[in-house]
Amino acid sequence: MALRRAWLALVALALIAAAGFWVYERSFAQGASSLKAASNGRLDLFASVVEARVRRLEPVPATIQLNPVVVRLLQAPSAAHALAANDYLSRLNAHLGSLAVFVLDVRGVVLASSNTALRDDSLRGEDVSYRPYYLEALAGRSTRHFAIGSGGHAGYFASHPIYDGPRVVGVAVIKIGLDALEQTWPMLGAPALVADANQVVILSSQPQWRYTSLAPLPTERRVDLQLAQTYGALRLPLFPLSVELSVNEDSQEVQGLLRGDEARVSAALGQARSRADFMVLGRSLDGMDWRVLIFTSLAAVRHQALLDGVGGAVSVAFLLLLALYWAQRQRIERQKLGAKRQLEQANAELEQEVGRRTQELTDANTLLRKEVAEREQTEKTLRAAQNELVHAGKMAVLGQLAASITHELTQPLGGIRTLSGNAAEFMRRGNHGAAQENLSIVARLVDQMARIIDPLKSFSRKSSSRPEATDVGRIVEQALFLFQLRLRHEKVETDNRCEPGRWIAWCDANRLEQVLVNLVGNALDAMRDAPRKTLRITAELRPEQEQVPPAIAIQVQDSGKGLSEADFAHLFEPFYTTKASGVGLGLGLVICRDIAAEFQGALQAHNVPEGGACFTLTVPLWQASLHPKTPVTP
Numbered sequence: 001m002a003l004r005r006a007w008l009a010l011v012a013l014a015l016i017a018a019a020g021f022w023v024y025e026r027s028f029a030q031g032a033s034s035l036k037a038a039s040n041g042r043l044d045l046f047a048s049v050v051e052a053r054v055r056r057l058e059p060v061p062a063t064i065q066l067n068p069v070v071v072r073l074l075q076a077p078s079a080a081h082a083l084a085a086n087d088y089l090s091r092l093n094a095h096l097g098s099l100a101v102f103v104l105d106v107r108g109v110v111l112a113s114s115n116t117a118l119r120d121d122s123l124r125g126e127d128v129s130y131r132p133y134y135l136e137a138l139a140g141r142s143t144r145h146f147a148i149g150s151g152g153h154a155g156y157f158a159s160h161p162i163y164d165g166p167r168v169v170g171v172a173v174i175k176i177g178l179d180a181l182e183q184t185w186p187m188l189g190a191p192a193l194v195a196d197a198n199q200v201v202i203l204s205s206q207p208q209w210r211y212t213s214l215a216p217l218p219t220e221r222r223v224d225l226q227l228a229q230t231y232g233a234l235r236l237p238l239f240p241l242s243v244e245l246s247v248n249e250d251s252q253e254v255q256g257l258l259r260g261d262e263a264r265v266s267a268a269l270g271q272a273r274s275r276a277d278f279m280v281l282g283r284s285l286d287g288m289d290w291r292v293l294i295f296t297s298l299a300a301v302r303h304q305a306l307l308d309g310v311g312g313a314v315s316v317a318f319l320l321l322l323a324l325y326w327a328q329r330q331r332i333e334r335q336k337l338g339a340k341r342q343l344e345q346a347n348a349e350l351e352q353e354v355g356r357r358t359q360e361l362t363d364a365n366t367l368l369r370k371e372v373a374e375r376e377q378t379e380k381t382l383r384a385a386q387n388e389l390v391h392a393g394k395m396a397v398l399g400q401l402a403a404s405i406t407h408e409l410t411q412p413l414g415g416i417r418t419l420s421g422n423a424a425e426f427m428r429r430g431n432h433g434a435a436q437e438n439l440s441i442v443a444r445l446v447d448q449m450a451r452i453i454d455p456l457k458s459f460s461r462k463s464s465s466r467p468e469a470t471d472v473g474r475i476v477e478q479a480l481f482l483f484q485l486r487l488r489h490e491k492v493e494t495d496n497r498c499e500p501g502r503w504i505a506w507c508d509a510n511r512l513e514q515v516l517v518n519l520v521g522n523a524l525d526a527m528r529d530a531p532r533k534t535l536r537i538t539a540e541l542r543p544e545q546e547q548v549p550p551a552i553a554i555q556v557q558d559s560g561k562g563l564s565e566a567d568f569a570h571l572f573e574p575f576y577t578t579k580a581s582g583v584g585l586g587l588g589l590v591i592c593r594d595i596a597a598e599f600q601g602a603l604q605a606h607n608v609p610e611g612g613a614c615f616t617l618t619v620p621l622w623q624a625s626l627h628p629k630t631p632v633t634p
Contacts, residue, residue, distance in 0.1 A: 012320050019316040024309030031301035032279065039281045039296050042188050047283045047292055049184050050194070054156050055287065057098055057176050058144055061160035064092075064172035070103055073111055074162060074170040085112035086124070096174075099155050103162070104171040108134045111170070126150060132228050133159035137171040144288070146196045148232040154178060154202065178203060190296045197289035198225065200236055212239045243280060243293075467599050469622040470509040472552060473500030476537055479516040486524060487535075495536040503539050503552050505619040507599035512619065515592045515603070519556040519615050522588065526560030526613060534559040534612075541621065550621040551601070557614040562607040571605055592617075 064070055069088055073081040085103060093101045093114035100123065102113040108129025116124050128134055128150070136143035137159040144158040155175040162170040185192060185205040194203035198221070199214040213236045217225070225231060282293040426435035476498045480487070487494060505512065520535070527533045536557040544550045563571065574590050589603070596603045601619045608614050 012317075015320070016313045016317050020309040020313030023312030024305050027308035028301060028305035031304055032298065035296060035298070035301055036279065036281060039190070039279070039294055043281060043283045043292060043294060046184060046188055046192075047285055049187075050181060050290070050292070051285060051288070053180055054176055054178070057096055057174055058158045060092075060096060060098075060101070060174045061158055061172035062142065064089075064101070064103065064160075065162040065170075070112070070162065070172070071164060071169075073103065074105060075164065077105070077111060082112055082124075086114070086116045089114040090116070098174050099153065099177040100149075100175040102173055102175075104128065104134055104173065106138065106169060108138075108171075123150070130228055131157075132230070133157045133173055134171055137161045137173075138168060140168060145230075146202050146290075147228075147230045148234075149175065150229075152232065188294050190294050192292065192294040195291045195293065198230075199291075200231065201239065202290075209239065212237050214239045214243060466508055467506055468509065470505045470507055470512060471500055472503040472505050472512075472539055472554060472619070473498045475509060475513050476516060476554075479513055479520055480537075482517060483520055483524065490524065490528070490533060492524065492527065492533040492535050495534060498537050498539040498554065503541075504622040505552050506622040507601065507619045508595075511595045511598070515595050515617060516554070516556070518588045518592050519617070522615075523556055523558035523560070523613075526558050530558075530560050530612075532559050542618070549600075550623070551618050552621055554617045554619065555614055556617070557608060557612060559610075559612040562611060562613045563605060568605070572603075 067088055069081065069084040073085045089101045089103070089112055093099075100113060100115050102110050102115075102123050105111050108127055108131075110123040110126045110128065113123045131147070132145060133143050133147075138161065140161050142158070142160045144156065146154070147157055148154045155177055157173060157175055159171055159173045161168045162172055181194075181203055188205070192205050193201045193209055195214055196202050198217065201209050201212050201214065204210050211231060211234050216238065217236065222236075225236075279296045279298055280293060281296065282291050284291050420438070423435040423438040426432070426438065476496060477500065480494065480496065486492075520537075523535055527535070536555075538555045538557075540553050540555075542551045542553050572589055572593050593603045596617060596619070599619060601617065603618075604616045606614055606616075
């Protein structure tokens with residue numbers, strides 16, 4: 001079965017490939033034919049323009065001998081006759097729009113010229129007996145050909161003998177400019193050139209092609225061209241591309257093949273590197289021995305053929321898939337009929353089973369709802385108990401701090417009592433200024449007491465956990481404030497590296513303060529008998545890891561004796577304490593761990609090499625992208 005499917009797949013792929021190739025070849029042939037017809041049309045138009053602009057002036061030299069001033073100059077050369085002939089040729093040249101019109105004697109010397117007023121381009125007195133147009137005309141034949149003039153300007157020269165009776169007495173020559181033809185390249189829409197009878201490129205839309213030879217010139221021919229100075233002093237290098245041309249003698253159409261690698265062809269045509277895929281078409285201009293060649297890219301035709309080939313392959317593939325779908329559908333219908341009978345039989349059995357299972361699920365659902373209700377009630381009771389336990393922990397800490405708080409409040413109260421008595425005495429004596437000064441001092445002492453009481457009120461209030469953006473540095477300062485009297489009394493060196501405003505955590509501020517107060521109190525208890533008492537509080541950012549969001553790690557480190565192996569084993573067990581009997585219940589660290597877990601944090605402990613223990617509290621980092629409008633709690 002698998003082998004049969006493999007053979008069918010291979011046959012289908014072969015059929016799709018053959019269809020795509022056939023459509024591609026047919027589309028390419030049609031596209032190339034259309035492109036050839038369009039290019040031939042443009043070539044015919046271009047050839048007509050060239051013939052109209054150049055050949056219309058070819059008969060002019062034959063008419064020059066009709067003017068008597070020219071004949072008189074050749075019969076009896078003189079300054080007066082030359083001046084009259086120059087004037088006539090100048091007017092004639094201006095009327096025709098040619099580059100120059102001039103007359104030669106039988107020795108090949110220019111006797112009269114239309115350009116005598118131009119110093120750099122005047123031919124008068126110049127010997128051009130080496131030029132082919134002079135030699136042919138002197139032999140009694142009209143001629144025309146391309147050449148570069150003695151002034152370095154290229155042109156199309158046409159000449160005709162001047163007769164005095166049966167005798168040739170001179171030669172009339174007209175030089176036709178080719179600059180106007182440069183404006184006609186856009187009508188071809190592709191790189192093109194014009195080559196003369198010597199297969200030398202004389203005009204081109206690509207400047208680098210000009211004056212290159214389409215085929216190697218024989219040595220004898222090169223010598224003849226140099227003697228005649230047809231192309232001046234140019235060396236005539238080979239055309240940068242290898243072109244093989246074939247000419248249809250009846251239609252004068254020229255077709256060619258372009259040889260060369262992609263880089264060379266692309267560089268010569270001034271295009272981006274692509275396939276060396278060009279069609280070379282041309283025309284031979286009637287009576288001029290010139291050829292016009294156009295290099296038309298077949299890239300668009302080949303691209304369209306490729307698209308058509310792909311479309312043909314896709315169409316065949318679609319038809320094959322459609323046939324496969326129909327066969328598959330028929331097979332599925334047969335399978336459905338068989339499955340339907342089996343399904344009807346199984347459906348009756350399933351209905352009975354469903355009824356029995358539904359009753360079981362109903363009973364289980366009722367029992368589950370009852371258990372969920374009991375679990376929710378238990379969770380509420382546990383949460384209430386936990387909140388009470390947290391509040392009790394706060395009260396226990398406040399009880400431990402009662403002596404410090406009493407001492408902090410006793411001094412301001414004593415000052416208030418003395419200052420108020422003095423103020424009353426000053427009022428009785430009429431010394432209102434002194435009384436006002438004492439009352440101002442009383443106000444400052446009251447503010448000082450308020451600053452002491454406010455943190456205690458915030459710390460002692462009973463509230464549920466509510467996460468918010470919390471300034472860790474401020475909370476650390478508040479926790480240390482509660483222990484400031486004890487820190488001074490026990491001469492503890494405090495190293496607080498948690499600056500306010502630097503670390504913002506996402507947690508409940510009041511409960512974070514409770515955890516820090518508990519950890520600071522434990523650290524002070526651990527250093528009670530230590531010779532060196534140093535309390536260090538630091539914070540650092542722990543970047544986001546796999547499935548772990550970014551967090552702030554707050555470390556509380558003391559210089560006590562550290563924790564033992566037994567302490568580590570039971571550190572977070574309820575009612576386990578390292579303090580003396582009656583000093584603590586062993587619930588502080590348990591409560592702190594639960595509080596940290598509430599806001600997705602953690603509490604860990606380890607000993608430090610220099611001595612002492614370090615407790616690390618991890619709290620989530622506040623992220624503005626998740627809570628952009630949450631105010632920061634100091």
